[in-house]
Amino acid sequence: MAVAWSEKASSMEALSLSPPMSPPVILTQDELKKIAAYKAVEFVESGMVLGLGTGSTAKHAVDRIGELLRQGRLTNIIGIPTSKKTQEQAISLGIPLSDLDSHPTIDLAIDGADEVDPHLNLVKGRGGSLLREKMVEGACKKFVCIVDESKLVKYLGGSGLAMPVEVVPFCWKFTANKLQNSFRNSGCVAKLRKDCKGEPFVTDNGNYIVDLYLKKDIGDLQVASDAILRIAGVVEHGMFLDMATTVIVAGELGITIKNK
């Protein structure tokens, strides 16, 4: 999706890429993701332990951290990757890595999201990395979420796209049925995620993903979270409730920074 990048709106902290009176610059969705990511990396300071997110938006942030390290503008960074893919990317960029066992407290994590509601609750995991993301981002002093404006929703599940749940492979149909029945009042349909070969998608942790598709609001999110986590066979779900401390949204009018 390409949008017009116009002048700063009064209520927004914005990056204006075009001088006044010039025609609006048309940016792609990926360019907006990159702008949000670069803005988030401005929060990074030398000496920090950083949670490194996963996905097409977080990838820009990891690239930028690697670039600043190479230029010597950042030093003594330790990255904690949220997926094997991000781990590979960080290694290729020369970012020193560790894990939660050695660094149980993280200064700052930067990661994307699939949905952001008005209270800064998130849906994550459409890339399949929700479990490691939740572990790493749950251990952060500050979690900066970076999105383009297409990710903003009125309520979680409101995009009509997947709400991911990581489940153990053992009797996944049983677990999927339990999940679907738990949210039948919201018109929930539970589907096993498949890879491009039509095989079950397998997470970095060797589990499967059941995607929930909701026709209506699921109501109280904490109640929904508790209900999902009570189902034996569920490992974790992709609702990140009250975890993001800041959300950076890049959109048509500029960058908006929302703080908890």
Ligand SMILES: O=C[C@H](O)[C@H](O)[C@H](O)COP(=O)(O)O
């Ligand atoms: O599992 C994937 C992660 O939760 C991603 O952060 C999320 O899916 C957003 O990805 P993207 O930045 O590619 O839209």
